[in-house]
Amino acid sequence: MKKKLSLPQQILIALLLGVVVGLIFFFTDSAALTEQYLKPFGDIFVNLLKFIVVPVVLLSMIQGIISMGDMKKVGSVGGKTVAFFMATTAVACAVGLLMANLFDGAGLFPTLALGDTTYEAKQFDGFMSVLVGIFPSNMWKAFGDANMLQVIVIALFFGGSILAAGEQSEPVRQLVDSMYAVIEKLMTFIISLSPIGVFTYMAWVVATQGAAILGSLALVLLCAYIGYFLHAIVVYSIAAKFGAGLNPVKFFKEAVPAMIFAFTSASSAATLPVSKECAEKMGADKNIAAFVLPLGATIHMDGTAIYQCVATVFLATCAGVDLTLTQMIMVVAIATLSAIGTAGTPGAGVIMLTMVLTTLGIPVDYIGLIIAVDRLFDMGRTTMNITGDIVGSLCVTRWENGKLNN
Numbered sequence: 103m104k105k106k107l108s109l110p111q112q113i114l115i116a117l118l119l120g121v122v123v124g125l126i127f128f129f130t131d132s133a134a135l136t137e138q139y140l141k142p143f144g145d146i147f148v149n150l151l152k153f154i155v156v157p158v159v160l161l162s163m164i165q166g167i168i169s170m171g172d173m174k175k176v177g178s179v180g181g182k183t184v185a186f187f188m189a190t191t192a193v194a195c196a197v198g199l200l201m202a203n204l205f206d207g208a209g210l211f212p213t214l215a216l217g218d219t220t221y222e223a224k225q226f227d228g229f230m231s232v233l234v235g236i237f238p239s240n241m242w243k244a245f246g247d248a249n250m251l252q253v254i255v256i257a258l259f260f261g262g263s264i265l266a267a268g269e270q271s272e273p274v275r276q277l278v279d280s281m282y283a284v285i286e287k288l289m290t291f292i293i294s295l296s297p298i299g300v301f302t303y304m305a306w307v308v309a310t311q312g313a314a315i316l317g318s319l320a321l322v323l324l325c326a327y328i329g330y331f332l333h334a335i336v337v338y339s340i341a342a343k344f345g346a347g348l349n350p351v352k353f354f355k356e357a358v359p360a361m362i363f364a365f366t367s368a369s370s371a372a373t374l375p376v377s378k379e380c381a382e383k384m385g386a387d388k389n390i391a392a393f394v395l396p397l398g399a400t401i402h403m404d405g406t407a408i409y410q411c412v413a414t415v416f417l418a419t420c421a422g423v424d425l426t427l428t429q430m431i432m433v434v435a436i437a438t439l440s441a442i443g444t445a446g447t448p449g450a451g452v453i454m455l456t457m458v459l460t461t462l463g464i465p466v467d468y469i470g471l472i473i474a475v476d477r478l479f480d481m482g483r484t485t486m487n488i489t490g491d492i493v494g495s496l497c498v499t500r501w502e503n504g505k506l507n508n
Contacts, residue, residue, distance in 0.1 A: 124308025167261030198411030385506025405486025
């Protein structure tokens with residue numbers, strides 16, 4: 103009897119097959135066929151993940167808060183989580199700026215004409231507007247729009263209220279446990295479809311974006327991906343070793359399923375179920391992971407921070423703008439803070455990049471230069487984002503419990 107391939111093995115095989123099939127379609131000028139016949143299956147899979155994300159985040163966070171027993175522990179876990187997120191994101195910004203300036207200083211960034219690069223930026227109304235928007239006026243609208251910050255706030259309020267109600271809330275606690283048990287079964291089924299989603303999306307991306315990879319923007323992509331790689335290897339290895347007490351090689355090996363899915367789907371929110379499974383397998387406390395991972399998918403954006411720094415320097419060069427040291431520091435501050443409110447969905451980083459460019463006085467129209475390959479940036483930065491979330495859940499587990507659940 104043949105041994106059944108594990109899910110990570112299936113996902114890896116699907117990834118490789120997707121690359122091969124995508125190249126075949128690309129070199130035969132048949133990319134449109136992948137858009138028409140393959141991508142829809144990937145869209146269906148991602149739609150299923152998006153469909154389950156809200157109930158997973160809501161119920162898992164409420165259950166996690168209830169299981170912690172008191173709001174003091176919730177505050178303790180939350181404080182450690184936010185501190186970890188802010189520290190790694192600030193380092194990510196520094197890595198992004200370092201790589202961008204090395205490439206720019208060596209004259210490796212191409213000078214591109216503006217041409218037809220119009221991009222209609224979405225309005226950003228300032229930090230206070232974001233703060234107000236965190237608190238929902240309609241719970242059902244927050245669920246329908248999949249506004250993850252609002253869903254997290256709802257979970258915090260309900261979880262805290264259930265704890266405060268004491269014994270009277272017991273029926274509600276049992277209801278939450280029962281509903282989450284059902285959602286976990288549904289989540290397991292949807293995750294089992296991952297190889298299909300990975301194959302179809304990878305084939306489509308390679309078939310449609312192959313030319314861009316070979317074009318003049320390849321150096322900008324290379325700069326960002328070197329930054330992603332350095333941050334992952336150095337920062338996350340140190341965090342895994344000294345923060346979680348875990349062998350970095352083991353960490354990356356166990357995180358591969360989530361990393362591959364994040365790379366192909368380019369959605370932190372959609373990857374949440376897979377991230378949760380990987381984190382718990384490595385020993386993250388179930389309740390802490392249920393708190394840290396959804397929060398990380400919403401406000402922890404190391405990959406996005408690196409992308410914003412690289413893209414800002416590149417577009418400034420294209421626009422003939424020399425960034426001063428003060429402006430560089432502003433980029434770090436803005437990129438770190440703008441991670442809060444960045445949706446864990448494909449393309450969200452471009453919206454936040456618009457805010458950075460506007461603040462620095464760089465023409466937003468220049469964003470059109472990288473829109474064509476933004477999906478390729480997005481795949482790498484999303485992989486970084488979820489990897490940071492997973493290692494964060496492991497570190498917080500060890501800091502709270504003294505050890506991982508091995």
